[in-house]
Amino acid sequence: MIDMMHGARDRDRWGPVRGDGGWRFRLWAPSAERVDLLLDGRTLPMTRDDAGFWTADHPATPRARYLFRVDGRTMPDPASRLQAGGVSDASVLLQLPAPRPWAGRPWHQAVICQLHVGCFTPEGTFAAAQARLPRLAALGFTAIQLMPVGQFPGSRGWGYDGVLPFAPHPAYGSPGDLQRLIAAAHDCGMMVIVDLVMNHFGPEGAWMHHSAPEFFDADRHTPWGAAIDFSRPAVRAFWTEAALHWLRDYGADGLRLDAVHQIEGPGAADFLTGLAAEVARLTPRRHLITEDDSNTPDLREAGYDANLNDDFHHAVHVALTGESHDYYAPFAVDPVADLALALRRGQVEQGQPRAGRDQPRGRPCDHLPGTAFVNAIQTHDQIGNRALGERLLSLADPDAVRVVYALLLVAPFVPMVFMGEERGETAPFLFFADYDGDLAQAVRDGRAAEFSWEDADPPDPLDPATMERSKLGWAEDARARDWMDLTRRALAFRAAHVAPLMAQGxxxxxxxxxxxxxxxxxxxxxxxxxxxxxxxxxxxxxxxxxxxxxxxxxxxxxxxxxxxxxx
Structure with missing residues (x-):
């Protein structure tokens, strides 16, 4: 008998499930004529149900390798928990031990450090990141937010072009390494937020296009790839299971959902609302952050903890740099007034007419508490989406940056810093990827075309040296000590005075x-x-x-x- 974790919902479950005497393998391929399971050298037929799922029950040992053959073409499991190699290699049966219990932390105590595992340390691994966590905790951080760790093509990348959202990226280490990283963060009193991309797949290795073209919305496209069709129960089940997987099987404390404004169409709103309910069933202290460019309160009213507040960032950035291109234009009229608005009500744009914008953006969010806004003055996007990847310290008066950094840490909103910011890091964070052939050249050309407003040529994103330049140096010089002292003082004040006040609403x-x-x-x-x-x-x-x-x-x-x- 197969042990199903979702009861009646098993008919929509993705990925292998272990039970008494065997494993159940499942793949949604509703228009396929034949699907076989290739398990340890054996070819085993699968049977189709009326929902389009193909199923096979067979004995196998953990770490056994398997593939699917869909209408004659061999492919990995789109819900693979572990790969034997790259994104087109065999999938591996994985049985993780249950995460060690941890009570978590209330959201009003959140102070987040966003980090890219591959660049956080010179080694670029989960294990190396684990060793650095006590230093962050000693400064007063209570959470880390991992940029996407689901497997993507090649060995280098930001992670937003992932194609196997259940499987940890092998360049960072093993699934056990990730479990140990999360457990170590908990030992330091820190939560772990995992960034999850549900609005598109990357351009290489997305086998879902072959097994289930119905997964995608043919009438819509995101800026990064084919849009997802959330009207289909199997699609909603895939992403719900992916989200719960990181929380339930690895012990993560929450998720940051990338670009949810691109999760659109029939079924999208119900999916997002339902996901919040599913996460709440795990434990009250599982937290959900959205990146939602719409500036609307709907998801936060439906159970999401917070939204990334780009308005605060834009007001600070324009006030300190004077830049006015592209999305900074609406904030270039009076950035100091916009910063005052952000301090009063969280978001600046709440549906009012604004110079530099053709249509009003957003709706009133004044009723939301400060915990509903994640503020930052630097993020991977805002640094990395520049030709030369400059941090704010390289663009503005360092004295001004110190002051707004302190403001970020003590204001009654949820602060997030980008790795190294707490140490006054000036190394760039550049865009990098690992593709070959025509796709690699297309990435180079596309990257160069993005920066018509800058008088600079971006470094080759496919050159391994570009990622190396983006790694933290962990210098222990006077500047680093000075910035760490500021961080420590500001976060001590926050813990003693600001966080308890924020708990009141x-x-x-x-x-x-x-x-x-x-x-x-x-x-x-x-x-x-x-x-x-x-x-x-x-x-x-x-x-x-x-x-x-x-x-x-x-x-x-x-x-x-x-x-x-x-x-």
Missing amino acids: RPEASVTRDGPGLIRALWRFPGGGALALSLVLDQPDPALLPDPDLSVGASGDRYRLTVKALA
Whole structure:
């Protein structure tokens, strides 16, 4: 008897399941005429049900290799948990031990470090990343967010072109290595958020196009590949199982869902709402973050914890750099006023007309608590989607960057930093990939065409040296120590004063702009406490908060932050 983990929903389950005396293999191929299972050198026929799933029950040992043959063409399992090699090689039966229990952390305590496993350390592995986690925890971080770790073609890449979203990328290490990384983070008191891409597959190795062309919406295309058809129960089941897999089988604490504004069409909204309900059934302390360009509150009202708040980033970036190209244009009119809006209500664009935008964007989100907004002043996108991958410290006055970095860490929203930011890292984070032939040249050409606004030629994304340049150096020089001291002080203040206030819910916010570059903010929380803050950007102003709990910048500096917790 096969042990099914989803009861009545097994008819839509993807991937191999182990039971008494054997394994059940399943593949959705609704228009295929014949599907065979190739298991350890044997060819075994599969049978089709009325939902289009092909099934075979056979004895096998863990680590056995298998493939499917669909109408004469051999392919791996799209729901493979482990590959014997690359994305077109055999899949491997995997039986992981249950993750070690951990109680998790409440979301209002979240302080996130986003990292790319391959660039976080010189070795670029789960094991090497594990060894560095105590340093982050000692600074006050309570979570790491892993850029996608599902398998993608080749050995180098950001992970957003993945094609096997259940299988850890082998260049980073084994499934056991990832389990141990997550357990080690928990030992340090840190949550682990996994980035999951559900809106498209990468351009190479997506065998789903052969086995199930019905998986895709022929009438729609995303900027990165064929759109997914979420009207089909089997498609919704695939992505639900992929999401639960990282939480249930690896012990991750949450997911960051990439570009959910590209999850559209019939069934998409029900899928996203249902996914939140499924995650909540695991435990209340499983957290969901969206990257949703629509600036609407719907998903957060439906159970998602937070959305990445690009508005905050854009206001800060334009205020410090003066850049006004592309998506920065609406924020170039008065970025300081936009930053004040972001501090008052989270998102800047909430449906109001804005210069630089043809149509209004977003809807009111003022009713959402600060925990519903993940703020950042640097992310992989905003750094890596530049020709030369410059970090903010290479583009703006370092004193200004220190001040807005401190603002990020103490403001009553969820802060996220990009790996190395806590140490004042200046190494670039470049776009890199690992393709061959015509696809490699297409990636080169496409990358070069993106930067007409920059007077710079991007390095070859296919050159292994491009990824090497993007790795952290972990220097222990005076600058790194100075930035780590700032990080430690700001996050200690946050843990002692800001996080407990955020647990009370949405504050009453009074944020005023009292000069060209002067913002004063007062957040009064339902439980009676308050947080006062003064921010100076590019103007001398000695009249800031008296006796602050935290101050960045000396009196009279053109960039300065003071903050104080009030009873």
